[in-house]
Amino acid sequence: MTHELKTGGDRGYLRIATEEAFATQQQFDAIMRLIKEGRADKGTQSLWGFYGTSPSERTTFIRERLLDLGELRIQAMDDTGIDKAVLAMTSPGTQTLFDVEEAREIARDGNDQLKAACEKYPDRFYGMAAVAPIDPEWSAGELRRAKEELGFHGVQINSHTHGHYLDEPQFDPILRACADLDLPLYIHPQGLPDDMIGDMVGVGLDGAIFGFAVEVSYHAMRLLTTGVFDRYPNLQLMLGHGCEGLPHMLYRLDYMHKAGLRSGRYPRLKPLQHDLFHYFRNNVLATNSGLPFGPAIKTMIEVMGEDRVMYAMDYPYQYVPDEVRWMDDLEIPFEQKKKFFQTNAERWFKL
Ligand code: MN
Numbered sequence: 001m002t003h004e005l006k007t008g009g010d011r012g013y014l015r016i017a018t019e020e021a022f023a024t025q026q027q028f029d030a031i032m033r034l035i036k037e038g039r040a041d042k043g044t045q046s047l048w049g050f051y052g053t054s055p056s057e058r059t060t061f062i063r064e065r066l067l068d069l070g071e072l073r074i075q076a077m078d079d080t081g082i083d084k085a086v087l088a089m090t091s092p093g094t095q096t097l098f099d100v101e102e103a104r105e106i107a108r109d110g111n112d113q114l115k116a117a118c119e120k121y122p123d124r125f126y127g128m129a130a131v132a133p134i135d136p137e138w139s140a141g142e143l144r145r146a147k148e149e150l151g152f153h154g155v156q157i158n159s160h161t162h163g164h165y166l167d168e169p170q171f172d173p174i175l176r177a178c179a180d181l182d183l184p185l186y187i188h189p190q191g192l193p194d195d196m197i198g199d200m201v202g203v204g205l206d207g208a209i210f211g212f213a214v215e216v217s218y219h220a221m222r223l224l225t226t227g228v229f230d231r232y233p234n235l236q237l238m239l240g241h242g243c244e245g246l247p248h249m250l251y252r253l254d255y256m257h258k259a260g261l262r263s264g265r266y267p268r269l270k271p272l273q274h275d276l277f278h279y280f281r282n283n284v285l286a287t288n289s290g291l292p293f294g295p296a297i298k299t300m301i302e303v304m305g306e307d308r309v310m311y312a313m314d315y316p317y318q319y320v321p322d323e324v325r326w327m328d329d330l331e332i333p334f335e336q337k338k339k340f341f342q343t344n345a346e347r348w349f350k351l
Helices: 025-036 041-053 059-064 070-082 100-119 136-148 169-181 210-224 243-264 275-281 296-304 320-328 334-349
Strands: 014-022 086-090 125-127 155-157 185-187 237-239 284-285
Touching: 014 334, 025 041, 025 100, 041 059, 059 070, 070 275, 070 320, 086 100, 086 334, 100 125, 155 169, 155 334, 185 210, 210 237, 210 243, 237 243, 243 275, 243 284, 243 296, 275 284, 275 296, 284 296, 296 334, 320 334
Parallel strands: 014 086, 086 125, 155 185, 185 237, 237 284
Antiparallel strands: none
């Protein structure tokens, strides 16, 4: 331990954690029912079959903490010097469910519960909306309610919806609502779709260790290469876990994208208004959730710019007080560190 962790800005900045998860009992029960009935996809079976039932110390802690939007969470924040948390309904949200009415109800009720918690702790908790992408029009309406009535600051979509991606035309109402309402779109991982997961469960690589980044980076590249940000130049896409690895690869992504366009190899690849570097510096925001790793954070700052990289803890999945200390001790200039911990989140989430 190098230093005590306190809230209140004793190091010259507040700490705002931007990818923090909660669950509702109704959401949890619906997902566990799917698993019990054998109707969940392989990724959900693997993920929630584990987190939902394992008796291990870690999963028991996670289950208990996910369902708490009160004093346990505030205590955990106080103990690790986290001043504010941006909260979202945990993965997979409603997206693994098949019943449209149930998905809408769980999203709406989750938003109401989160709103009540934000009202109870107004300078600690901030909300990101849950939606039901299986019903895009309803989701667009719920985003309007989230912004205008609930005072929320973004939306979390847990990547694919039954193997479908947000660049597909049926989801356009959701993208348009995010752009019109100026709500950042946080794409968070969930289990991989059945047609993509291969043997990842068999080899133990489907989850946060690896599979998540494969699937979410694919999702982000679909949005980028299909021209979503030419259609919605103000839309801000947020990615966690070190931007799911993409900044590290950006030269190659951009080079091969241009090469593919030049050769006309793929009919679906159409010219964009800008190169991929432009979108990463104008439309993509990153957090370091689950990745308190200096080299990755410095790479993101170098590639995307110091205004586009934010701190996240990923509570309660990764609750490690020493990680906060490492980030305090990160070897970057003070002004960058203040942006990373505080002012970038204030700016992009409009806190
Ligand atoms: Mn997370």
